Amino acid sequence: MAHYDLSTPITEAQTRALRIDDTVTLNGPLFGIRDATQIAMFDRGRATRFDLAGHAVIHTAPNVKKVDVSPANPTGYAPVCIGTTTSSRMERFTRPLLERCGVRIVIGKGGLGVASLAAFGEIGGAYLAIVGGTAALETTWIEAIEDVDLDDLNPESLWRFRVRGFGPLRVAMDSHGGSLYTSVDADARGKRAAALAALGVNARPAR
Amino acid sequence: MLRIDPGVVENVAKELYIRALKILPPDIKQGFDTLAARETAATAQNVLGTMIRNIAVAEATDNLLCQDTGIPIYNVTIGRGVELSGDDGAALKAAIRKGCERATREHPLRSSIVHPLTRANEHTSCGIGVPVIQIDHRDEIDGLRIEMIPKGSGSENNSWLKMAVPAEGIDAIKTFVIDCVLDAGGKTCPPTIVGVGVGGTADLCMHLAKIAATRPLGTHCADAEGAKLEDELSGAVNMLGVGPQGLGGDATAFAVHVELAATHITMNPVAVNMQCHSARRASAAITSAGVSYGF
Ligand code: SF4
Numbered sequence: 405m406a407h408y409d410l411s412t413p414i415t416e417a418q419t420r421a422l423r424i425d426d427t428v429t430l431n432g433p434l435f436g437i438r439d440a441t442q443i444a445m446f447d448r449g450r451a452t453r454f455d456l457a458g459h460a461v462i463h464t465a466p467n468v469k470k471v472d473v474s475p476a477n478p479t480g481y482a483p484v485c486i487g488t489t490t491s492s493r494m495e496r497f498t499r500p501l502l503e504r505c506g507v508r509i510v511i512g513k514g515g516l517g518v519a520s521l522a523a524f525g526e527i528g529g530a531y532l533a534i535v536g537g538t539a540a541l542e543t544t545w546i547e548a549i550e551d552v553d554l555d556d557l558n559p560e561s562l563w564r565f566r567v568r569g570f571g572p573l574r575v576a577m578d579s580h581g582g583s584l585y586t587s588v589d590a591d592a593r594g595k596r597a598a599a600l601a602a603l604g605v606n607a608r609p610a611r
Numbered sequence: 612m613l614r615i616d617p618g619v620v621e622n623v624a625k626e627l628y629i630r631a632l633k634i635l636p637p638d639i640k641q642g643f644d645t646l647a648a649r650e651t652a653a654t655a656q657n658v659l660g661t662m663i664r665n666i667a668v669a670e671a672t673d674n675l676l677c678q679d680t681g682i683p684i685y686n687v688t689i690g691r692g693v694e695l696s697g698d699d700g701a702a703l704k705a706a707i708r709k710g711c712e713r714a715t716r717e718h719p720l721r722s723s724i725v726h727p728l729t730r731a732n733e734h735t736s737c738g739i740g741v742p743v744i745q746i747d748h749r750d751e752i753d754g755l756r757i758e759m760i761p762k763g764s765g766s767e768n769n770s771w772l773k774m775a776v777p778a779e780g781i782d783a784i785k786t787f788v789i790d791c792v793l794d795a796g797g798k799t800c801p802p803t804i805v806g807v808g809v810g811g812t813a814d815l816c817m818h819l820a821k822i823a824a825t826r827p828l829g830t831h832c833a834d835a836e837g838a839k840l841e842d843e844l845s846g847a848v849n850m851l852g853v854g855p856q857g858l859g860g861d862a863t864a865f866a867v868h869v870e871l872a873a874t875h876i877t878m879n880p881v882a883v884n885m886q887c888h889s890a891r892r893a894s895a896a897i898t899s900a901g902v903s904y905g906f
């Protein structure tokens with residue numbers, strides 16, 4: 405279980421060095437994406453002017469406030485509260501993010517599925533778990549909102565944050581077929597019969 | 612007699628939304644301490660520690676606990692001595708809606724509410740039927756009580772209803788709850804409060820599950836059989852090892868809460884609705900003495 409302090413963008417080799425249960429702290433640009441962002445990009449063919457190659461994306465839609473444009477707030481948005489949303493809704497976008505945009509790291513909560521795990525293995529990517537619902541803390545790791553694209557989708561715009569000491573995050577899915585979600589799920593389902601027995605129920609197969 | 616002043620209700624509705632998003636109720640904080648004290652997995656200890664730290668950071672920085680501003684729900688209880696006449700009911704609802712919108716614009720908060728078909732966001736946290744406003748009457752309280760719950764989508768997206776049949780008995784209810792917790796995995800931001808509705812009609816059953824999920828920790832089902840079931844289920848779901856954030860561990864749920872309603876001789880409905888660890892709620896009492904806030 406190693407710890408990595410990474411500055412984005414990162415290379416394929418750096419990505420493939422990550423193994424489940426390692427921890428990572430990120431510095432540099434971090435891109436915020438969500439459902440509507442990816443529906444626009446991958447289903448409706450909207451292009452972004454951002455180069456995501458080698459970068460990390462986070463499943464989010466921030467609370468922001470409108471402020472005067474200044475060197476500290478070049479977009480005219482200041483962060484209020486930035487957190488992380490459930491990743492599984494966006495499962496089908498992992499492969500195009502990696503394949504078409506060159507993204508290396510997906511940050512989210514709750515995990516992604518087998519299709520994403522396959523894409524991480526084939527192309528070289530990893531999923532880093534953040535603790536969902538701890539946005540007040542997460543916001544303190546964000547230095548600025550550096551840029552924003554597709555802002556008609558606000559709050560589901562494509563955000564470019566600048567982060568420092570973002571983490572530690574846990575490598576929960578790696579490029580070697582490892583997934584904490586798969587192993588925890590299998591273990592939990594293995595305990596189903598015992599839990600039902602404790603309730604006085606004869607276990608029947610899951611619905 | 613207390614006359615409802617829409618201006619006061621509007622301010623309270625605004626204030627409640629913001630308070631609920633920032634300060635976790637004491638029963639939930641206590642729930643965290645209980646889970647952390649008995650957690651045996653190292654990863655889970657770590658995750659719980661981060662959650663507990665976040666509660667302190669939110670208070671210290673006067674920030675939101677979670678970025679998800681949720682679906683705003685206002686539960687209004689009209690007690691003794693409240694004079695309602697003419698258009699007062701409609702004015703009460705309008706005032707709450709206005710307060711919800713003002714919280715969103717003035718704080719500002721992320722509006723998480725969109726039209727269900729066009730997906731257009733009015734940036735007001737309001738839309739058709741939202742905020743959800745429920746009005747009830749109770750003679751045991753004085754004045755008006757308003758409870759606000761910003762219901763997070765990660766937990767709300769994991770909601771289930773099963774119209775089981777009488778021949779499947781209570782076993783179907785227990786099995787369903789266990790399978791829902793397994794299917795939810797980490798998507799609901801565990802540790803959760805697992806709300807279980809049993810009986811009623813399909814819609815009442817689901818509504819009971821929501822009441823159960825948002826009830827304070829340490830409270831129990833008023834029906835003795837229901838209370839027994841929630842005790843049994845609380846123990847069983849924490850045997851599964853889903854753990855905080857679904858990353859493994861003992862702390863899968865703070866508790867399972869059960870709410871019951873009578874049902875039809877041919878029916879055996881069971882519903883599950885979950886509340887995530889950001890189990891936010893705030894309440895206010897409006898009486899002739901003024902406004903006081905609590906949880
Ligand atoms: S499930 Fe709850 S804690 Fe998790 S992100 Fe949603 S609102 Fe926040």
